[in-house]
Each structure stands twice: as structure tokens, then as C-alpha cells.
Amino acid sequence: MITRPKPQKNRLRRTMMFMNAQKPGLIKDAYIYGSDSIILDLEDAVAENQKDAARFSLYHTLKTIDYGDTEVIVRINGLDTPHWQEDIRCVVAGGADGIRIAKCESAKDVKTVEEHALAAEREFGVEEGRTLIMAALESPKGIMNAYEIVTASPRMFGCAISGGDFRKSMHVQIVKGGIEMLAARGQMLLAARAAGVQCFDTMYPNIDDMEGFKAEVSQNREMGFDGKSVVNPKQIQFVHETFAPTKKEIAYAEKLIRSFNEQVDAGVGVYTVDGKMVDIPFFEDAKRILALARACGVYDGDL
Numbered sequence: 264m265i266t267r268p269k270p271q272k273n274r275l276r277r278t279m280m281f282m283n284a285q286k287p288g289l290i291k292d293a294y295i296y297g298s299d300s301i302i303l304d305l306e307d308a309v310a311e312n313q314k315d316a317a318r319f320s321l322y323h324t325l326k327t328i329d330y331g332d333t334e335v336i337v338r339i340n341g342l343d344t345p346h347w348q349e350d351i352r353c354v355v356a357g358g359a360d361g362i363r364i365a366k367c368e369s370a371k372d373v374k375t376v377e378e379h380a381l382a383a384e385r386e387f388g389v390e391e392g393r394t395l396i397m398a399a400l401e402s403p404k405g406i407m408n409a410y411e412i413v414t415a416s417p418r419m420f421g422c423a424i425s426g427g428d429f430r431k432s433m434h435v436q437i438v439k440g441g442i443e444m445l446a447a448r449g450q451m452l453l454a455a456r457a458a459g460v461q462c463f464d465t466m467y468p469n470i471d472d473m474e475g476f477k478a479e480v481s482q483n484r485e486m487g488f489d490g491k492s493v494v495n496p497k498q499i500q501f502v503h504e505t506f507a508p509t510k511k512e513i514a515y516a517e518k519l520i521r522s523f524n525e526q527v528d529a530g531v532g533v534y535t536v537d538g539k540m541v542d543i544p545f546f547e548d549a550k551r552i553l554a555l556a557r558a559c560g561v562y563d564g565d566l
């Protein structure tokens with residue numbers, strides 16, 4: 264029987280890879296691809312008449328496969344279906360790290376899932392509060408309510424926009440440059456940062472279009488996302504490379520931090536590094552960059 268370590272709210276989540284919880288060929292060794300998280304899906308990847316079978320498969324997967332450091336999240340069915348309550352019992356009994364609420368639209372949705380997770384933790388003797396929650400925002404209503412959603416529970420670690428359902432609701436298709444989701448992505452990012460939780464972009468469904476995928480990932484990083492949902496192992500490496508600070512960013516951050524400490528000791532608050540003005544927020548951001556670089560395995564310096 265597998266017992267997983269205590270889930271961490273603030274861990275690295277550059278990639279969260281979806282897979283059908285019922286497909287042994289996908290789930291048996293999913294950790295080998297190196298995504299930071301896997302999402303075992305009980306929702307749209309599973310046909311309606313296979314929901315019980317998928318749950319059965321999920322439970323045995325959670326109990327028998329050692330995913331090691333790879334985080335294990337389960338996407339439960341929407342709260343407007345007859346499946347979600349049993350999904351939550353199965354997630355908690357199996358000892359998954361967290362729940363992804365599909366099509367989350369309100370703080371009430373989050374609180375409902377939280378209540379049922381707590382009841383399941385009591386039922387199965389799992390530490391209370393252990394099971395984390397994230398919200399998938401898949402509709403205009405979900406985006407409009409993003410802040411109340413991400414602040415609804417202490418278990419909440421982040422939110423993700425879901426392009427398939429969201430574009431359907433907005434009557435748009437994927438557009439090169441992402442203008443069709445720009446406002447929604449921005450609104451969700453603001454809500455997540457205001458709440459201090461992580462924020463993830465949607466999956467890119469055209470798995471053979473690596474050029475379009477790379478353009479989207481690059482934009483995700485420029486916008487400030489923490490990571491991205493992915494649907495195929497070949498999408499992982501580029502996301503990890505893109506979200507890791509570059510050598511140039513690391514070198515500049517080190518230089519900034521070292522010089523800032525000296526300047527502060529000398530009573531200086533604002534000055535320039537390589538021709539760029541810096542003061543306290545630049546110093547704090549440089550520390551964030553080095554911490555991210557360390558977590559990504561591209562920095563082992565002493566700062």
C-alpha cells in the first residue's frame with residue numbers, strides 16, 4: 264500500500280498533466296515523464312457509462328502506484344452531476360494529494376467540496392485538512408467569481424483556466440496570439456495573485472502543433488502564470504525550460520542582490536545595476552527569481 268507524503272500548497276507546478284483515470288496504459292508509469300503534477304481525470308476524459316469503472320481504477324492506482332515526488336491531483340466531476348460525492352470519497356480514501364474542481368463557478372462550490380473532503384477524511388481516518396483543492400475556471404461566471412473562489416478555503420492552492428469549455432462558452436476558437444482569452448487570463452491572474460495562490464494556464468489541445476504550443480507557453484510566462492495544464496508528455500520539456508529563469512536572469516538577480524546588500528549597508532535605497540534602476544521591489548523580485556531557479560534545478564548558488 265502506498266502512503267504519500269503530506270501535500271504542499273506551494274510546491275513547484277510548472278506542468279500538470281491530464282490522463283484518463285481509467286486507462287492503465289497512461290497511468291501506470293506517468294511519473295517517468297517528469298511533469299510536476301499529474302491529474303487523474305474522472306471527468307470529461309471518462310465516458311458517462313464508465314464513471315464507476317474509472318473510480319475503481321483510480322482507487323487501485325492511488326493505492327498501488329508509487330508516483331514519488333510527482334504530485335497526484337484528481338479531477339472530479341462537476342457539482343451538477345451525480346458523480347462528484349463518490350469521486351471525493353474515492354480521492355480521499357485513496358490518499359491523493361488534491362482535488363481539481365471541474366467547472367467551478369462560486370465560493371459555494373469550493374465550500375461544498377471542502378465539506379465533503381472533510382467528511383471523507385473523518386470517514387477514512389485521513390488527517391483533517393490534508394486534501395488540497397484547486398479550482399478549474401471554465402466559464403465566464405467562473406472567471407467573474409475568480410477572487411471569491413480562490414479565497415473560499417484554506418485548502419485552496421491555485422486555479423486554472425480551462426480553454427476548451429471557456430472558448431465554447433464565449434463562442435470563440437483558439438486564436439494565434441491568444442486575444443480570445445486575454446481578458447479572462449488576466450482577470451484570473453489578478454485574482455490568484457491578490458489571494459496569494461498559484462495560477463495555471465489551460466492545456467493546448469493541438470498536440471502536433473508544437474509551434475503554436477510554444478508561442479502559447481511563452482506568452483503564459485510573460486503574463487506571469489506559474490504553470491500550465493498539459494495533455495501529452497511531449498509538451499512537458501518546453502514548459503519546464505520556459506518557466507525556469509534563464510542564465511542571464513539568474514546572473515542579474517545575483518548581481519542585484521549582492522550589490523543591494525552593500526548599498527543598503529551604505530545607506531543607499533535606489534541606484535542602478537547594469538544601467539537599470541533598482542530599489543526594494545527589484546531586490547525582492549530577484550530573490551523570487553533565485554528561489555524559482557533553485558526549485559527548477561538550474562541554480563545552486565549561495566544566495
Ligand SMILES: CC(C)(COP(=O)(O)OP(=O)(O)OC[C@H]1O[C@@H](n2cnc3c(N)ncnc32)[C@H](O)[C@@H]1OP(=O)(O)O)[C@@H](O)C(=O)NCCC(=O)NCCSC(=O)C[C@@](O)(CC(=O)O)C(=O)O
Pocket residue numbers: 280281282283288289290293304307308399401423424425426427428429465466470492494495496497
Ligand atoms: C491525446 C492523447 C489521446 C494522444 O495519445 P497518443 O497515444 O496518440 O499520444 P502519443 O504521443 O503517441 O503517446 C506517446 C506515449 O505517451 C503516453 N501518453 C500520451 N499521453 C499521455 C498522458 N496524458 N499521460 C500519460 N501518458 C501519456 C502514451 O501512452 C504513449 O506511451 P507508450 O505507448 O508507452 O509509448 C493522449 O495524449 C491523452 O490521452 N492525453 C490526455 C487527454 C485527456 O485526459 N483529456 C482530458 C483533459 S483536458 C479537458 O478535459 C479539457 C479541459 O477541461 C481542460 C482543463 O480543464 O484545463 C478544458 O475545458 O479545456
Ligand SMILES: [Mg+2]
Pocket residue numbers: 307401425427428
Ligand atoms: Mg473542461
